[in-house]
Amino acid sequence: MISRIQLHSDGPAFSRLVWGAYRITNDPERREIAHIARMVDTCLDAGITTIDHADIYGGYRVEALFGEMLASRPDLRNRIELVTKCGIALVSPARPDHHIKHYNSTPEHIRQSLENSLRNLKVDHIDLLLLHRPDPLLDGAEVAGVLEALVAEGKTRAVGVSNYTPSQFALLQSKLSIPLVANQIELSVSHTAPLHDGTLDDCQRLGVLPMAWSPLAGGRLFDPEKGNPRLVELLTDLSARYNAGGPAAVALAWLLRLPSKPLPIIGSTDPQRLQTLTRAGEIELELQDWFRVLETATGRPVP
């Protein structure tokens, strides 16, 4: 079973692997409600209870589809934690007043976006609301005010950010009386910048959980053209040695070993694939194997 981790002292507990719902509207067959329910059941069987959304996923349609499924399966809500995001404004048929991709961090938009997410998901609260991108127009005091209000009203249990640098995080936290509990960032064996640029140092220092998007580099990791064949070979060897069921689970296990305790977000909509990947939670890579993956991924030994 996938282990669990507490978000700050009084926050909700999340599963160390997270299921990302962002692709559920992509494929005609897999956007059936029964299929989505089957995905969630597969998650729960493996111990994955945390499900990641954003208002904009699927061109603003993923939350509503997931909400339909939830309405058909009233047993599920209390067994899962829901994460969603707000703040990006996409050009989309669903938003005819958007003429350009932009951000909106006004208190009005943040409140409206969360209330819209609750309606779409057909729930009375979510567990974590994230600001999706750092916005150069964010007014820290104003945003802090609306985030605190939304938590006080019980609409979300906790708040956090996504793709924030250390200084952006420090700004918003400095205006808030409640902790930002998570920073959802791009992180994978082929995107290791957060190990060195202060992002993960600050997460560990402040007790903020990193959530890792594209933890398998959006599939590029195993792409014969764009990937790193030596790395795939090494991950495949390690998979055999650790009985991991495939190189992708080793790439996730590599992330799970980081001391800041990142939560990789898996976007697969194939139950069998998902099941295979959850093997990551059972593997503890040996120290030298971890560094061998790092050296092969970056192309050079540690200094």
Added chain:
Amino acid sequence: MISRIQLHSDGPAFSRLVWGAYRITNDPERREIAHIARMVDTCLDAGITTIDHADIYGGYRVEALFGEMLASRPDLRNRIELVTKCGIALVSPARPDHHIKHYNSTPEHIRQSLENSLRNLKVDHIDLLLLHRPDPLLDGAEVAGVLEALVAEGKTRAVGVSNYTPSQFALLQSKLSIPLVANQIELSVSHTAPLHDGTLDDCQRLGVLPMAWSPLAGGRLFDPEKGNPRLVELLTDLSARYNAGGPAAVALAWLLRLPSKPLPIIGSTDPQRLQTLTRAGEIELELQDWFRVLETATGRPVP
């Protein structure tokens, strides 16, 4: 009228647009005292009350010329706020002992430079003294001591810095018992690095006012060779729509909308041009227009 803003809780209030005097010695016609007085009157009519200097401007000659004007117009001193800077040492006929451009952050030099500025400007105090550049030889404790003394003696009402990174700012502030109230930085629609590198995040977090030098990129913005023609076209369209009197005022309005509340420094010595630019203070760009300018300036949509 240009709005005003308080520098820290007990600091002086400044106008949101600042007039930069650095060019007043450049042009033979415009270096007449009557012309400079006319510039200041134009500023005051529009609500611009804050005037930016540095010891080194005009080869160490701008302050003295401005001081002559002030002496001829004793009604002005109480209606304006004076900013000056110290710490850069130029090779100049006015400083025969300088053999190389360097910095000098010794307490002796800082005190002497401010006292010299007061003599040149013919005033008994200024409103804000800035350290002009981060100096690798700056001793934080020593510099803090002299800055505190100069404020205590009433020679300047407040102190700040210029071109400082977050860590340089944190160092000096940590040794000071009074706040650094401003950081004068390069900032314009064609120099947006401070939006992302922590400089403006830290300004907003700490309540430090950014002052923006080269807010029109020193004219390069509208240079047919070096400029970005798509950006000029967009700013011109927006100028028509907002009735801004020209694209430059839109470029300034774009800065004024940042939540860290930067104060653009306008260096024009043409009263009519100055008047046109002050229209910036009356425009509030719509959210999507702001992001359209950003996208056009950087050449890519927000992520």
Added chain:
Amino acid sequence: MISRIQLHSDGPAFSRLVWGAYRITNDPERREIAHIARMVDTCLDAGITTIDHADIYGGYRVEALFGEMLASRPDLRNRIELVTKCGIALVSPARPDHHIKHYNSTPEHIRQSLENSLRNLKVDHIDLLLLHRPDPLLDGAEVAGVLEALVAEGKTRAVGVSNYTPSQFALLQSKLSIPLVANQIELSVSHTAPLHDGTLDDCQRLGVLPMAWSPLAGGRLFDPEKGNPRLVELLTDLSARYNAGGPAAVALAWLLRLPSKPLPIIGSTDPQRLQTLTRAGEIELELQDWFRVLETATGRPVP
């Protein structure tokens, strides 16, 4: 005589120049115990009392060789301060279980490494233990625990780090109840990045002593092929003017003038060369000379 400096309020005092023992096993003639003792005597005559080690130097052999010398000269231990490091794991005949260069920041390894260093050096304590490299797998709380224990047990008088960025430093310090007193970094007239990237700002702010490794760029500074001939010429001119005994001493004096008070580590194993270099401690470069060296080293005037 080389001046001395206190590491934090209750830490040991170090000499401003440090002797680095890392090369003592390189050269067959100079690895004689009598030669090493002569080097230390030369250091002490000049006022250099601080000697820098690491577990890995000389393929894990330098500490033991130095320890043999110390055992033969019982008068020395109380006249010197010993620094060593841990955390890098080299592939080496001395460590047959290492298959890849990696880091090890587990409490078990840190304790074992220091205890091993004490045995090799044949001393009951050292004066400063440094973590040799920032480790992406470092668990701040666990490492803080073992560092505090090793100080409490008297095995080292103080702890610090090496090659740490500001965020890595802040993480570890936030978990520690005792101060990290030093950050040993690459710093020389040809590696000036720490002057601008926050490393030296943070050292000065927090009262952490920088120790400078490769303060002469590992000899490249004076390499006819890889060096900067204009810089060598300038340092040579300055050496004549300041009677410094050679350009290398001027390069060290340039570092000594930084307000964060770096301690350059000299790796020479030639007593005469060492003696010459200690002249650095008697030179105070004039301000404009300091900036002339900076300008020549970077190839551009200060901004």
